[in-house]
Amino acid sequence: MSELTLMVQVDGQIRPLADCTWITWAPCGCPCGALTAAFGDEAFATEEQAWREHYPLKRERDKYQRQGYRMELMSWDRYRAEVDLAARCPHVKAKEAAR
Numbered sequence: 001m002s003e004l005t006l007m008v009q010v011d012g013q014i015r016p017l018a019d020c021t022w023i024t025w026a027p028c029g030c031p032c033g034a035l036t037a038a039f040g041d042e043a044f045a046t047e048e049q050a051w052r053e054h055y056p057l058k059r060e061r062d063k064y065q066r067q068g069y070r071m072e073l074m075s076w077d078r079y080r081a082e083v084d085l086a087a088r089c090p091h092v093k094a095k096e097a098a099r
């Protein structure tokens with residue numbers, strides 16, 4: 001059986017979905033998670049599918065979306081160039097100090 005290749009448009013280019021990743025952005029603007037968009041038999045082609053994979057329960061999705069979390073599909077190239085998940089979010093500390 002040949003592998004199904006889903007193509008998506010990201011960063012202004014048409015790419016295989018397998019070359020992409022979903023990034024979760026925290027409300028403060030920092031990246032806080034990544035989900036490979038396609039691997040093996042799994043494929044998350046839409047933002048809704050990515051949300052469901054991260055948070056199977058609707059009330060969880062609603063909660064995070066209400067808090068301002070969002071997901072963005074981007075190419076691995078752009079991910080490597082722009083996103084550093086190992087970097088500590090500098091905002092949490094500032095927010096706690098303001099309490």
Ligand SMILES: [Zn+2]
Pocket residue numbers: 026028029030089090091092
């Ligand atoms: Zn932050």
